[in-house]
Amino acid sequence: MEIHDERIGDTFVITAKGRLDGGASATFAERIGSLITSEKPKLLIDFAGVDFVTSAGLRAVLLLVKKVKAAGGSFALCAVQEPVREVFDITGFAGMFSIHAARAEAIAAMGG
Amino acid sequence: MTSGPMRFEGATLPTPEAVAAFIENVTEFLDRNGVDMRASHHTSLVLSEILTNLATHGACRDRLAKIVIAVAPDRVTGEITDSGPPFDPRLAPEPSLDADIEDRPIGGLGLFLVRKLTTALEYARRNDENSLTFAVSRAGSRDSTGAGKDPRPD
Numbered sequence: 695m696e697i698h699d700e701r702i703g704d705t706f707v708i709t710a711k712g713r714l715d716g717g718a719s720a721t722f723a724e725r726i727g728s729l730i731t732s733e734k735p736k737l738l739i740d741f742a743g744v745d746f747v748t749s750a751g752l753r754a755v756l757l758l759v760k761k762v763k764a765a766g767g768s769f770a771l772c773a774v775q776e777p778v779r780e781v782f783d784i785t786g787f788a789g790m791f792s793i794h795a796a797r798a799e800a801i802a803a804m805g806g
Numbered sequence: 807m808t809s810g811p812m813r814f815e816g817a818t819l820p821t822p823e824a825v826a827a828f829i830e831n832v833t834e835f836l837d838r839n840g841v842d843m844r845a846s847h848h849t850s851l852v853l854s855e856i857l858t859n860l861a862t863h864g865a866c867r868d869r870l871a872k873i874v875i876a877v878a879p880d881r882v883t884g885e886i887t888d889s890g891p892p893f894d895p896r897l898a899p900e901p902s903l904d905a906d907i908e909d910r911p912i913g914g915l916g917l918f919l920v921r922k923l924t925t926a927l928e929y930a931r932r933n934d935e936n937s938l939t940f941a942v943s944r945a946g947s948r949d950s951t952g953a954g955k956d957p958r959p960d
Contacts, residue, residue: 715829716822716858746847748854749916777847784922785915786903 696743697725705736705804707797711743714751723754727761735767736804740797742773747781759791772800812839814875819868820861820888829854832875839877842945848923849875849882849942855916856886856895856938863893878944881925885939893936894929895920 695712706729714722729737737758747755762769772794774782782788794800814835818828829850836846853873861867871888901914921927926941 713826715826715854717826746850748851748858749919750858752915775843777844780844780848781851781919781923784919785901 695722697722699726699729702801703805705738705801707801708737708739709743710739710741713746714744714754715746715748716750719748719750719754722751723757726758730758730761730765730767733765733767735762735765737762737767737769738797738800738804739771740773741771741775741778742797744778745775747778752781752785752787755787756790768804770794770800770804772797812877815873817870817872818857820857820871821867822858822861825854825857825861828857828873832873835875836877836882841877841882845882845942845944849884852920852923852940852942853884853886855920859895859916860888860890881941881943883939883941885937887935887937889935892931895938896927896929 695710695714695718697711698709700707700709708726708729710722712718726737726739729735759769770792771782773796774793779788779793782793792800792803794803814832816828816831818824832853833846833850836849841849853875857871860871869889871886873887874885876883895917898917899914901918902909920940923942924940925943926939928939930937
């Protein structure tokens with residue numbers, strides 16, 4: 695999986711690409727988790743290029759959400775592909791954070 | 807590993823690397839046969855979760871699991887056979903989905919997803935082997951419940 699991050703305003707915008715499975719989940723959680731160094735972090739992950747998410751990937755997302763919330767920050771995803779979105783809906787993950795249709799809309803909503 | 811126009815047969819060790827490579831082959835097979843993105847994703851996800859579970863809970867990391875996938879007009883069916891200890895994934899406990907984020911358990915989602923994404927899921931223990939058959943409905947299929955369907959590959 696490819697992971698790229700940039701800072702737009704005070705929001706970390708992470709672009710992930712590939713399959714978020716058992717082989718990629720640890721790197722995904724560590725790499726993105728390392729961005730959470732201050733209080734009230736804002737993290738947006740662009741999922742447009744993520745075409746497969748397993749339960750191991752869900753666990754990695756949950757770890758990040760817990761870490762961001764513990765630091766008083768906000769966490770959101772955008773551009774989630776439809777089958778992956780269905781997985782987030784079924785598991786109740788869609789109720790734990792915001793999922794925006796597009797990146798610009800998400801950045802605006804996060805006040806970035 | 808063999809495959810025909812609408813049928814894919816193969817075997818894999820349930821290690822993370824082998825499963826990832828195997829799933830890639832299955833995804834290519836499904837795409838080649840015109841299976842829609844949703845059904846292709848969910849079939850691959852069901853396979854991935856079952857095979858991963860064999861390695862973590864089935865104590866059979868060093869034994870090949872056999873897989874047959876078949877594409878029908880209204881669904882994709884699959885059969886996974888392994889020689890691990892008896893295990894019916896339909897009986898795995900339900901995870902707690904409405905707990906607060908802080909209390910939300912990290913595990914237990916894999917087999918839950920398998921049950922939710924399939925329209926049919928059957929288990930049998932035969933000849934000291936586990937046999938799990940499943941079906942995932944395809945886009946445009948009038949049958950969205952799978953009720954009464956035999957999920958075994960045709």
